Amino acid sequence: MTSLAKPKILVVEDDADTVEALRALFEHEGYEVLAASDATSAFELNQTEKPDLIVLDIMMPSGTEGFHFVWRLRREGDEACRDVPIIVVSAIHETFPLKLYPDESDPVYAPNEYLPVQAFLDKPAEPSQLLDEVRRLLKPGGAAAVD
Amino acid sequence: MxxxxxxxxxxxxxxxxxxxxxxxxxxxxxxxxxxxxxxxxxxxxxxxxxxxxxxxxxxxxxxxxxxxxxxxxxxxxxxxxxxxxxxxxxxxxxxxxxxxxxxxxxxxxxxxxxxxxxxxxxxxxxxxxxxxxxxxxxxxxxxxxxxxxxxxxxxxxxxxxxxxxxxxxxxxxxxxxxxxxxxxxxxxxxxxxxxxxxxxxxxxxxxxxxxxxxxxxxxxELQQALDGLQRLEREKSEYMQHAAHNLRSPMAAVELSLAVVAEGRAGEISDKGSTMLQRARVRIGEVLNLASDLVALSRAREAALAVDSESVDLAHIVRNSEAEFRQSAEAASITFVTRCSATPVEVLGDPGALTELLRNLVSNALKYTPTGGEVRIELEEGEDGVVISVADTGIGIEAEEIDRIFEEFYRAKSARESGKEGTGLGLSIVKAIAESHGGTVSVDSEPGRGTTFRVSLPTARSAVISQART
Structure with a gap:
């Protein structure tokens, strides 16, 4: 079990090239990368592998599967893994005019109407920005895992 | 008888x-x-x-x-x-x-x-x-x-x-x-x-x-023809958004892959290779911007067909976007000034679209204003409407081009010669959003001295009155 010290990132993304790019990016930084191409297998993988972080796409082959995945995970996931931090990386704002991430200065949407995720980046994400978010979210949990 | x-x-x-x-x-x-x-x-x-x-x-x-x-x-x-x-x-x-x-x-x-x-x-x-x-x-x-x-x-x-x-x-x-x-x-x-x-x-x-x-x-008969045209316009708009989105997805994957490789995150890469990949990223960025602008434009046109109006405070939108604009202005050493009332300035419309309108005007102004210049946003409420003006001390537009700058894909000669990238859709988006809110856009410009765009929108009150009339 050599990967015990490495934080695990689950990439949920239907585009294989994007998965490979993210894998290269995260592995280069020393993370272990798992990948799922749809919401169902992502849910299973999260239950069995208990990743430290999920990087999630919203638009997948059968529509906005990412949304479904987030809510199912938060409600039905095992207690040990349902609160895993999630970073959404999606081009959803291109086709969808609603804002899906918290912006406290915006009075239009109440906080509980947002998707319960920890970060939201518009596609294509800047690698350095994505890594900043990963590091920020892995800090407390990641340190514990390494211990 | x-x-x-x-x-x-x-x-x-x-x-x-x-x-x-x-x-x-x-x-x-x-x-x-x-x-x-x-x-x-x-x-x-x-x-x-x-x-x-x-x-x-x-x-x-x-x-x-x-x-x-x-x-x-x-x-x-x-x-x-x-x-x-x-x-x-x-x-x-x-x-x-x-x-x-x-x-x-x-x-x-x-x-x-x-x-x-x-x-x-x-x-x-x-x-x-x-x-x-x-x-x-x-x-x-x-x-x-x-x-x-x-x-x-x-x-x-x-x-x-x-x-x-x-x-x-x-x-x-x-x-x-x-x-x-x-x-x-x-x-x-x-x-x-x-x-x-x-x-x-x-x-x-x-x-x-x-x-x-x-x-x-x-x-x-005319009503039927109009309904038909509106349906066609909606279909066209949906088609455009669909096409743009489908164009964006592979481009986003390409961009990410190039970024990872160019930044040396997938292993060592030569300086020359890195430079070339960075240049490729810039070109992909152009395509992505074009796709974004096409979506924004068709969405603005769609808004004209079915305006889901709510009361929007323009002063809030200006204040909200100010920090983002100020950051870009400072990065380019441009003085950035906003003059806007502390009390709400309300119009009927779509907050997302109105933010998009302001962002397009300001990013244009910042793009075409040289270092040391000034960009000024003013929001004024008058008797018959609200005027948002964005003035810059930039490169300006030739008088004979003024009528053409709102055309889709048209870029003024001064803009093309400035070497700055642009899709030529920004002002079309501004115009479509203004018109979908019952407003107008006017422009004053002097080459070499600067440009002022003024967007006039009916206030929430006057918009209600004119809707009641129609």
Missing amino acids: TTPPEHSANPHTEELTARISWIIRLRWVAAAGVGATAWLAPRVWGIDLPAVPLYLVTSGLAVYNAVLWSIKRWLPAVTRGLGLTLFANLQISIDLLFLTALLHLSGGVENPFVCYYVFHVVIASILLSRRATYLQVGLALALFCGSAVAEFSGLLPHYHVTGYLGHELYRNPLYVTGAAVTVGTVLFFTAFMATSITARLREREAEILGLSSSLEERAS
Whole structure:
């Protein structure tokens, strides 16, 4: 079990090239990368592998599967893994005019109407920005895992 | 009897019913007048009239009118069964009989009240067809001449009205003939004029009816065409958004892969390779921006078709975006100034679209303003609307290009020569958003000195008023 010290990132993304790019990016930084191409297998993988972080796409082959995945995970996931931090990386704002991430200065949407995720980046994400978010979210949990 | 030409059954029936009520009211006045005259004549003017027969005829007139009124009021089925036109014809004929009887009892041909036949002819012209009117005129003339001849020849007694009329005029053949000719010509001429005027009025009425129905038809055709165009526009917009999104997805994957490799995150890479990959990223970025702008443009156009309006505070939008703009301005060493009221400045619209509008104008201003320049946002609320202006001290636009800069993909010469990237869609987006909110965009520019864009939007209050008008 050599990967015990490495934080695990689950990439949920239907585009294989994007998965490979993210894998290269995260592995280069020393993370272990798992990948799922749809919401169902992502849910299973999260239950069995208990990743430290999920990087999630919203638009997948059968529509906005990412949304479904987030809510199912938060409600039905095992207690040990349902609160895993999630970073959404999606081009959803291109086709969808609603804002899906918290912006406290915006009075239009109440906080509980947002998707319960920890970060939201518009596609294509800047690698350095994505890594900043990963590091920020892995800090407390990641340190514990390494211990 | 012929019925008058019917253009449309209902309006004509209604009109005839109203006119019949009107004649019944007039007849009350006539009966009261005759009764009063018969009572006053011997007492006030010392005129000797055959009182009993006159009262009898007057009572007959009143009873007859009461019967008509009751039929009209309580038995509308009878008038319908009889036909309104026949009902009107009968009334006029009976009225002529009453008039002739009254005239006969008050001096016959000698009585100047013979001119009252004219009233009946005018009423007939208004109510009846031209032919029926002339038949009534014939009846009037026959009754007048018949009674005159009967009195002249002694078949009917002559009621001489002493103290009022000349002696024995009814026995003067020249006078009787003259009176008959006068009454005859007056009646026919009156009938001619009155029926002509009525006919022309009816024609006009028919024309107007026809015109209004064909206008309605045209309006509904136009509405259908408009609905079709709007559906097409929506389909076009959906297609464009779909295409842009499908273009974006692979480009986003390419961009990410290039970024990871170019930044050396997938292993060592030569400086030359890194430079080339970075340049490739810039080009991919152009495609991504184009796809974004196409989506924004088609979304703004769609908004024009179905504005989901809510009250939006523009001052809040300006303040909210300020930090982001200020950061870009500072990075480019440009002075950034905003002047905007602390109180809400409300318009009706879509907050996302209005933010997009402001962002496009400001990013344009920042892009084409050289280091050391100034970009200024001002928000002013006036009587008839809100004006957002974005002024810069940038490269400016040539006067002859001003009209073209809102065209899709058009980039001013100065912008192209500046070496800055742009899709040429930003101002089209601004214009589409402004127009979908019932507003306008104007621009003042001087090459080398700067440009000011002004977006005028109706306030929430005035927008409600103009919507209520339409």
